[in-house]
Amino acid sequence: MDNFLVVSSKRPLEDEGEEKDVKRVKPYNKNTDEEYDIGNDCHVSAQRHEGNVYIHIRYFDTSPTGRKYPSKKGIVLHLEKWKKLTEDCLDEIDKALEDSQKEDGNVSYKEHLGHNVHVTVEQGYKWVDIRKWWKPEDAENIVATRKGISLPVDLWKEFKKTIPVLRKRFQKELDDIRYCYLDHDNQMSMLKCPGCNPNDYMNHELI
Template sequence: MTSFRCKFSIGNQRYVQVNEWKGELRVDIREWRDDKPTKKGISLTLMRWKNLVDQLQYADQALQNKLSYWIHVGGNVYCNITDNSVCVDIRQYWKPEQELVPTKKGICLRPKEYSCLKELVPQIGKVLPELDAVVPCYLQSDHMNQIGALQCPECNPNDCDKIA
């Protein structure tokens, strides 16, 4: 059962929604059709949302300077901007062999949608006071050494089980 706290439009029938799914609070960035969510979008845990928000200034710099930008926000979810692009892609990846491959789980935000998303960050923070208690993986005590970070399924989802 899904229950939601809020839903904000970012344009073009795309919305940011804070909801609870399977007992976990999540931030959904998703396209809707006929008042129903579609598969086109991404659902972020609170930690991944916080990591994304913490990186928005760097994404802005990349967009302004027309540079590529690639940041892992956790669990194989990446925020990606390609050279000379005006769009921000937030997408789940997987690693079938040696190289990460994008999946259909994600959304590419056009400039106005991305701008709206950034403007909504403070409002989403007010709706989600639980964000204040979220500590990013890299600041947790078990990540104070390289082995701890490599064993984390959130930080190193493809290879954490290979570390002995």
């Protein structure tokens, strides 16, 4: 099931009172609408590109002159993937993260957000990993790439505080999102979708 976009129940909006705890910072560049510091030089920002909204979750480095700049340690999520992460997966992630710290736990949570981006929580690890995966040629299973970010428990809690603020900011765009699976008439249609079946869809296009 890793290759398919699976929908769970929609999570209700968080308490908007959390907005007061969000640490807004000056946007790094002119394309950034909103930017927040969630701790340990990790920023969450919303940027526009060619009419689309993307949510960046990224660690920042500091130059020799003292200027902070975004590093390669991070992930960029199209607003559709961010919506799935923060509405459909959030409760499951929190539960998996809690269970993963139990000595008798056996947690191996993995959810496909689309286009080979997965969120995972593993037993014994105190973080949520959001990462791009890929399938090497002739391999049976997909493997994780370096394009992604691991958010420790404390940063994950701070990340969640940005969710209601971003929802309010981009409510119109979020309302307009239509998951691709809603347009799949059958199993073959899903197999041909590069979002739902990114590692094998070309083989089905030839059928």
